[in-house]
Amino acid sequence: MATSTAPAFMDALVTDLAARAGLSGVRVFYGPAFPDPGRESVSVLGLSGDQEWASLGRLAKEETYTVEVMIFVIREGQQTQPAVERVYALLAELEDQLRETANSPTMNTTVRVASVNNVQLEVGVSDTTRSALLTIGVRVQARI
DSSP: OOSOSHHHHHHHHHHHHHHOGGGTTOEEEESOOOSOOOSEEEEEEEEEEEEEEOOSSSOOEEEEEEEEEEEEEEEESSOSHHHHHHHHHHHHHHHHHHHHSTTTTSTTTTSSEEEEEEEEEEEEEOSSEEEEEEEEEEEEEEEO
16 A cells, blocks of 8 residues: 555656647756756745545555646746746646646646645846746645
8 A cells, every 4th residue: 555645746746747739848857946947947846745644444544735836937038027926827737737737737637636736936036037936836636
């Protein structure tokens, strides 16, 4: 019996995002975007969650966790809006992937349900560029 669905879910998420046509040219990482995140990247970083006994007898567990994903975009120029718009377009691709898997929204049957549940936007500036960073949580529920 598996201890957690997290490894399979995170692997399926990274694999499917890397193959997604709408993310062509975007770097997809399982872990930090190190040493170079490029101009556009998606990083599946880690998670926090809980497990509880689902019932007595069979010893099934209910598992709920939130996977942290960072989406980063950098653009030349002095306007922040293009970076913000693009980072949200990449978020839409991730949301569509969660909805469009073969057994939506289970990420190839690794979990019962997965969906974006929180979003935090940060913007950055340099002399010649503007950037946008979305930190999102993908909430996952599964029975193991």
